[in-house]
Amino acid sequence: MKRASIKDIARIAGVSVATVSYVLNKKEGSRISQQTREKILEIADSINYVPNKIAKSLKMSRSKLIGLILADISSSFYSSMARCIEDEAIKLGYTLIIGSSDESPEKFKKLTELFAEHQVDGMIVAPIMDSDDTLKKLIKDEYPVITIDRYLKDIDLPGVLVNNFEISEQIFDFLKAKKFEEILYVGYNTELPHLLDRQHGFDKQFPESGISYKQVLVGLENRKEEIHNALEKNLNLSKRTAVYFASNKLGIAGMSYFIKHNIKVPEDLSMITFDEAEAYELFPIELTYVKQPLKDMAKMAIKLIDDEITCYKNNGERVTFEAKLIQKNSVQ
Amino acid sequence: MKRASIKDIARIAGVSVATVSYVLNKKEGSRISQQTREKILEIADSINYVPNKIAKSLKMSRSKLIGLILADISSSFYSSMARCIEDEAIKLGYTLIIGSSDESPEKFKKLTELFAEHQVDGMIVAPIMDSDDTLKKLIKDEYPVITIDRYLKDIDLPGVLVNNFEISEQIFDFLKAKKFEEILYVGYNTELPHLLDRQHGFDKQFPESGISYKQVLVGLENRKEEIHNALEKNLNLSKRTAVYFASNKLGIAGMSYFIKHNIKVPEDLSMITFDEAEAYELFPIELTYVKQPLKDMAKMAIKLIDDEITCYKNNGERVTFEAKLIQKNSVQ
DNA sequence: CTGAAAGCGCTTACAG
């Protein structure tokens, strides 16, 4: 598997490696004769030449690699996101290296180090709790990094996310207009700002609304039992109740609870979830849920990181996309 | 973001780059004095030295990169698989580059080329229809490649997969023992051998079994309407019927059909699916399904590709794992 | 115990 290099092409063609490099890179102002050019291309093809991006990277200090750090590639939200980012990255000539942090600061740190060693041109990361130091170091080194989905307080990094606060306000208004007596928010026990936004946009108006409000916060691990227990303790079906699940995993755990206990949606209870999921197909009715514009976000993420790579500025500006409440039949 | 190199360390320490390289790589037979060693390590740390794997790769002709080509990273089966492979790859010091072929031979080819240019040490691929030529070229070049989940007729490559044929035989036996009058196989209209195995292991015994057998084959795109239509045409609930769905996506589409039409499992109909899925949680009863040992398969995949990288032999031997029928409540 | 030097496969400023 000894592979051909431009040196081989040069030798066969009887020209210099410089000449080969010029024609292979189709430089605009290239002054190579049509004849030489054709000969070189032909030889390259015939000996199965594959350009060595590693050598090129070393010389150019550009790897055309982007590191993507997600919490967990096997979760449906992140794998959908990864897929969209993959498609956009390829369009700009980047290749993706992917890693899962599992919400562990150590793993997160390891991943950034590993990716830096591989000389990725930039990183797109979903930050996690206590990844501040790791990110600060990257910022200090002026490493191109942007955030996706999440962000961190006091960490100024460009990023893309949705209007978590506002969409939750909208959901509050929506539910308020429907005159629910009791509303339950099922979210996460975390300091992750995007989740706090999602939570606070929702609960801030309750005090003066007169609506009975409850809140259940579980661990980011999405343990089914924990979620079911929380619902069991907090669900009051004697009132006209709505539940807002802050993620698709929470929603799915919720639905499995409802199915198990024969609670009918929306007759006995109304519900809204965040994000989409394949699993929704299996709920007896169509869900009202919050949709994030993943493709647009991915496109913007790649644009942002490409901008930072091309011209580092890190103005810390986050681009907010509008999430959309898709009204179906789970709220009555 | 100009980064420190061993040259910088050497300059500051007043030693040669060779010495720096030796201590940084902790070579066993290293003859560097404890004093120099400590000084170098200290300096490396203080100037924030990050080893440049690209330079190392170039010199060593080893990138420690593995290319993973799946049909679609956003599908739950492949993202779970990717996650397992990621974990195993890291253990052996490899980093994953991931791409989705979307069942397109052109994309598949592009991906292998891109990965080869990035000098991945090897590739783990889920081959697709008409990717023969691309794979043959890789084999001719003696590029380390192994297959995962799928394989291709007449393409000899090491790989890991499950005993599709045998597990389907077992399912036939299982259903036969339950004395169903009619059995429906919902699979794919494809020549992909692992799916044909899954299919043939099931249908081969029907002729002499006396059980009425139907077969529905849909496109790999898993279009819900197509699957629903097929079920509508072929489902006969007047008989004691069982359905075997050849993938989780098919199974999910099937379940959504049953829910929509108020068909009760297992009272009106029994069913079995292949692979797991988050969505199963939302079906009213626990499913009987086929479980693949993803972790073990991932571990073996990394072992196989690492073997090929270390010592290319490509004996074409596929390692078969036993899928397991997990008996729950969807078959009566 | 340590260093000078070659070389991995490229790109590109410079010279002709």
Place this chain on the structure above:
DNA sequence: CTGAAAGCGCTTACAG
């Protein structure tokens, strides 16, 4: 229109 040469950041056989 084309080539010789330097250099990207490493590793390692060789010499001392």
